[in-house]
Amino acid sequence: MEIVLCSQCGHVLHKGDELVTPKDIAKKYNGRCPKCLNPLNAKGTKIQIISKGRR
Numbered sequence: 001m002e003i004v005l006c007s008q009c010g011h012v013l014h015k016g017d018e019l020v021t022p023k024d025i026a027k028k029y030n031g032r033c034p035k036c037l038n039p040l041n042a043k044g045t046k047i048q049i050i051s052k053g054r055r
Protein backbone atom coordinates (compact mmCIF):
# COMPACT_ATOMS: atom_id res chain seq x y z
CA MET A 1 0.00 0.00 0.00
CA GLU A 2 1.18 3.45 -0.79
CA ILE A 3 0.45 6.52 1.27
CA VAL A 4 1.25 10.00 0.06
CA LEU A 5 1.34 12.76 2.61
CA CYS A 6 1.60 16.50 2.36
CA SER A 7 5.06 17.31 3.66
CA GLN A 8 3.72 20.46 5.26
CA CYS A 9 0.71 19.35 7.24
CA GLY A 10 0.74 15.58 6.90
CA HIS A 11 -2.62 15.46 5.18
CA VAL A 12 -3.16 12.15 3.40
CA LEU A 13 -3.26 12.92 -0.29
CA HIS A 14 -3.38 9.39 -1.53
CA LYS A 15 -3.79 6.01 0.02
CA GLY A 16 -4.13 2.83 -1.88
CA ASP A 17 -2.65 -0.09 -3.64
CA GLU A 18 -1.97 1.68 -6.92
CA LEU A 19 1.28 3.52 -7.04
CA VAL A 20 1.12 7.15 -7.97
CA THR A 21 3.86 9.66 -8.61
CA PRO A 22 4.07 13.09 -6.99
CA LYS A 23 3.22 14.47 -10.40
CA ASP A 24 -0.05 12.56 -10.45
CA ILE A 25 -0.84 13.82 -6.99
CA ALA A 26 -0.14 17.40 -7.95
CA LYS A 27 -2.38 17.02 -10.98
CA LYS A 28 -5.16 15.50 -8.95
CA TYR A 29 -5.21 18.34 -6.45
CA ASN A 30 -4.46 21.13 -8.92
CA GLY A 31 -0.96 21.49 -7.54
CA ARG A 32 -1.91 22.31 -3.99
CA CYS A 33 -2.66 20.47 -0.81
CA PRO A 34 -6.43 20.79 -0.22
CA LYS A 35 -5.87 21.33 3.47
CA CYS A 36 -2.98 23.75 3.87
CA LEU A 37 -2.66 24.90 0.24
CA ASN A 38 1.00 23.99 0.22
CA PRO A 39 2.20 23.71 -3.38
CA LEU A 40 2.70 20.09 -4.27
CA ASN A 41 5.64 18.95 -6.31
CA ALA A 42 8.22 16.22 -6.32
CA LYS A 43 10.07 17.81 -3.43
CA GLY A 44 7.08 18.96 -1.45
CA THR A 45 5.30 15.66 -1.20
CA LYS A 46 6.09 12.77 1.04
CA ILE A 47 5.56 9.28 -0.18
CA GLN A 48 5.45 6.33 2.10
CA ILE A 49 5.23 2.88 0.71
CA ILE A 50 3.88 0.54 3.27
CA SER A 51 3.88 -3.12 2.62
CA LYS A 52 2.11 -5.04 5.27
CA GLY A 53 -0.63 -7.56 5.50
CA ARG A 54 -0.14 -8.89 2.01
CA ARG A 55 -2.84 -11.28 1.07
Ligand SMILES: [Zn+2]
Nearest residue numbers: 006009033036
Ligand atom coordinates in the same frame (compact mmCIF):
# COMPACT_ATOMS: atom_id res chain seq x y z
ZN1 LIG B 1 -0.91 20.15 3.45
